[in-house]
Amino acid sequence: MNELxxxxxxxxxxxxxxxVDGRRTFSSLADEFGVxxxxxRYRLKKLEDEGVLQVVGIANPLAIGFDRLAxxxxxxxxxxxxxxxxxxxxLPETSYVVITSGKFDVMVEVICRDVAHIVDVLENKIGALDDVVSTESFFVLEVHKLAYGWGVPEVSSAD
Incomplete structure (x- = not known):
């Protein structure tokens, strides 16, 4: 079943x-929506329990000592x-893991402290898995967009 x-x-x-703002209070949302x-509170708990929504704080990895993204x-x-x-x-270093089509079967985003850390992840964690045939790394040099809100169908600003 589609979650939507x-x-x-x-x-x-x-x-x-x-x-838009994961710190909104139940009361402010209730006032806005007229409920x-x-x-x-009940709806949010249900959405979290069903795996539809997760409210978290996202740290900028570059600001907290992780300067190797790949x-x-x-x-x-x-x-x-x-x-x-x-x-x-x-793995604690992975932030994004997906099955893909094309040249690679899986794409992974890793966030590491430094070059030695990323070498360790590539050689001793990813490369050590029995069914891994090969890897290719793409270091992130600059981030121009990092977004976590992808919209929800049938919700407009006028609602």
Whole structure:
């Protein structure tokens, strides 16, 4: 089932509002949407429990001592992409792990402290996985957009 199938208009508005400002209070959302704060609290808990929404603080890695960001293309043995993704997702250095089409079976974003750290991740963590055939690293030199709000269907600013 598509997660959006179970979302109503209020759920979508809560998600949209929290993507703009994840620190909004239940009462401010309730006032904006014309519902009780308990309804917002219940809906948010349900969205979190169902894995639809996660409200977190995102730190700028460059500002806290992580100055090596890289995308890593990973080629794996046939049939092992999901298992490799599960293993990579468990690594603290990974922030993004996806199965892809094209030259690479899996793409991974890693955030590391320095060159020695990224070498360790490539050689001793990613490269050490049995079904990894090869990797190719793409170091991030400049970030021009980093966004976490991708909109919610059927929610407009006029709602």
């Amino acid at each position: 199938d179970g979302l109503d208009h209020l759920d979508r508005r809560i998600i949209a509002a929290l993507q 009780p704060a308990s309804s917002v 995308l890593i293309g990973v080629q794996v043995r046939p049939g092992s992409a999901r298992a490799i993704c599960k293993a990579l997702a468990a």
